[in-house]
Amino acid sequence: MSALTLSLQELLEGIQNKSFTFSGITHNSRKVQDNFIFVALRGKKTDGHRYIEDAIKRGASLVVTEEPVQSFVPCVIVPNTRRILPKLSDVVYDKAAEKLFVIGITGSNGKTTIAHMLDSIYQHSAISSGLIGTVYNRIGNEIVPSSLTTPESCDLHRMFKQMIDCGSTVAVIEVSAQGFAMNRVDCVPFRVAIFTNITADHLDFHRSMKNYIATKYRFFETLPPFCWRIINIDDVHGRHLCSLNPAMSLTTSSKNPQADVFASNPFWTGERLRFNVLYSSRMRQLISASLPDVIELPIPGEHNVNNAVSVLAAALLTNIPGEIIVQGLRNYSTPARRMxxxxxxxxxxxxxxxxxxxxxxxxxxxxxxxxxxxxxxxxxxxxxxxxxxxxxxxxxxxxxxxxxxxxxxxxxxxxxxxxxxxxxxxxxxxxxxxxxxxxxxxxxxxxxxxxxxxxxxxxxxxxxxxxxxxxxxxxxxxxxxxxxxxxxxxxxxxxxxxxxx
The missing domain is CATH 3.90.190.20 (Mur ligase, C-terminal domain)
Structure with a gap:
């Protein structure tokens, strides 16, 4: 027996005007609870359409599929469920992402370190923030285990909603190339996007370096016009990314003094990595908060100098005072297995x-x-x-x-x-x-x-x-x-x- 078939537009409008209410949305039938939407995704190893009956038994009150199914609950048929999942997740969780200042970090290396450096700064500040990444997720004061660098969109938007409920105003998330390619960050209005670098990785998924690089580029090509791009120009790909939107790009470097934020004279004291910071006139005009001139880190490495100047630029864009940034970086605790x-x-x-x-x-x-x-x-x-x-x-x-x-x-x-x-x-x-x-x-x-x-x-x-x-x-x-x-x-x-x- 088939129940009511809705169009996607009817469903989206119904959720937004509160004609339809759902308690959640998921692509995993084992996570379905009462009054959930179940979205059947086709994966590499299995097909979510095989679990529709199980999802309904667990409480799904609507299913989204790519093909007609026999169902006792309303059904929405779409050409590509993966592309629809973030749109539905966004509205089911009350467009929580729009209420947050979302900072996304992408690149082959440095995502986790930068995310945790930013998290340390925000925890030293008066700003309440959340963290989503490889090592763990933090919602308010709760540490939540992480299984993916960038969660599926239904989990991502659910965590955004939980952050809002906890009073958070900033969300820091790691954005993997695979996560972007799989539509996990669709419908996320990034306010800041940080680029670290590109080196060979994830070729099992992308099949070639050309595809991998193109995916990183597409992330920046699809950012909203109001999003600041913080670009490490010590990486050749960073120099290309700056050309996509120069007006909204801030450059960072430990080699090029023409960068908007430049780390100079780094040296290891035996206990800390210390470097001076120079700012472009543009950066000084843009930022009203105090600008720190010296940064200290409890970990060594030229790559961590680059990580830290990206963090510095992002923190300044959220109006964190320089002295708080200095404290947060000085007291930064290395996440597991990061140097x-x-x-x-x-x-x-x-x-x-x-x-x-x-x-x-x-x-x-x-x-x-x-x-x-x-x-x-x-x-x-x-x-x-x-x-x-x-x-x-x-x-x-x-x-x-x-x-x-x-x-x-x-x-x-x-x-x-x-x-x-x-x-x-x-x-x-x-x-x-x-x-x-x-x-x-x-x-x-x-x-x-x-x-x-x-x-x-x-x-x-x-x-x-x-x-x-x-x-x-x-x-x-x-x-x-x-x-x-x-x-x-x-x-x-x-x-x-x-x-x-």
């Missing part, structure tokens, strides 16, 4: 989710090899990210080792973390071969272990007081620190873990 440092038994350890050529290069070049013993690099190959990305990852690591092996003894341990990664992150044989082949081409010695546990145990057995160890990689290295902590705990008790046969 995290810890020391165990005299070994200095850097834990970072370096997972593409740009981030690997940025992390490794940050450290002075003249002030340590051996260098031990444990690298988890990234699964399901394409052969080409892994080839370039191996190339960057091999080139760095080649440049530095005369100055320091370098030990490389490579793993595919087979016992800890999920199905979506399994490393293919071709990806592994592509990565290892780059090391072999440059005669870089390495040890390969398929399991994360044994790769960390082997690396730790080679480490001595004064050595420097890197734990690098994405999901495959997430448990690396935990394994080291376990080893140290056992050793402190005079015990030795038995490796499986």
């Amino acid at each position: 995290e440092f810890f020391e165990r038994q005299g070994v200095q350890i850097v834990d970072d989710t370096a997972m593409n050529p740009g981030s690997i290069h940025s992390v490794l070049k940050t450290f002075d090899m003249n002030h340590c013993g051996k260098v031990i690099i444990v690298f988890a190959i990234r699964g399901n990210r394409s052969v080409e990305v892994n080839r370039q990852n191996g190339q960057v690591l091999a080139e760095w080792c080649e440049e530095n092996q005369l100055r320091r003894s370098i030990h490389v341990v490579v793993t595919t973390s087979e016992e800890v990664v999920g199905e979506n992150d399994k490393v293919s044989f071709a990806e592994k071969v592509a990565f290892l082949h780059e090391l072999q081409l440059r005669n870089i010695p390495f040890v390969f272990r398929p399991f994360l546990q044994e790769s960390i145990e082997y690396a730790w057995s080679q480490a001595n007081d004064g050595d420097l160890m890197f734990l690098l990689g994405a999901q495959g290295m997430d448990l690396g620190r935990n394994i080291i902590e376990d080893i140290v705990c056992w050793q402190s008790k005079g015990l030795h873990r038995l490796s499986p046969l």
Whole structure:
């Protein structure tokens, strides 16, 4: 039996004029509650149309599909449900995004760091804000687990509504190229968009660098006219993006003093990264808040200087006083596995989710090899990210080792973390071969272990007081620190873990 079929326009108008009311909207039948709209999306692995009956049993009072279905509840048939989901989510959640000052951050590297730097500043200010990103989401004072860098639009707009209900006025969100391509940020009226950089990544989804770059460009081409673009012009792609809307573009740099916000004379004090800030006359005319002249960060790295000047520009656009920005950045707490440092038994350890050529290069070049013993690099190959990305990852690591092996003894341990990664992150044989082949081409010695546990145990057995160890990689290295902590705990008790046969 088929129930009433509505047009999309009738549904949208009915929700907006309150003729229809719904308690929520979702694409996941398991999340359906009473009086929800269920939108059937076609995915790579499954088809939401298969779960319409389940959604109705769970309480869906309307379904949106791409094909006629037998249904006891009203149905809306559209050509593309994915494109419709953000439009419906926006109106179901009372156009909450329009009531927020939304800051979007995109780029291959730096999104999470910038988001958390901004979050630190807002938490030091009188402005109530929310955070949506890779590590976690923050709604008011509640920390909510995150499964996607950029959530599906129904979840995104629901969180916007929750932020409004908590009294927030600013939302900081990470925008992945895949999230944009999948319409997740449609109907989000960004007030500020930050561009960091582009390096090879996500080629499993985009299929080529050309497509990946074009997707990043399209995000900026579709921004509303009132949106400020904060562009890192140290990246060649940033210089192109500035040309799309020069009047609404603010440039940042650690190399070009002509930028609107320029970081000069960065140096590491031994405890903090300090740099001076110079502003263009345009920036000084635009911003009424006090402009800080010196910034300090608790983490090193040239890439973090670039991250910080982007943060500085965005915070100033929300009228945060300079002294609050200085406090927020000085007291910034590094999110998990973003240039995290810890020391165990005299070994200095850097834990970072370096997972593409740009981030690997940025992390490794940050450290002075003249002030340590051996260098031990444990690298988890990234699964399901394409052969080409892994080839370039191996190339960057091999080139760095080649440049530095005369100055320091370098030990490389490579793993595919087979016992800890999920199905979506399994490393293919071709990806592994592509990565290892780059090391072999440059005669870089390495040890390969398929399991994360044994790769960390082997690396730790080679480490001595004064050595420097890197734990690098994405999901495959997430448990690396935990394994080291376990080893140290056992050793402190005079015990030795038995490796499986």
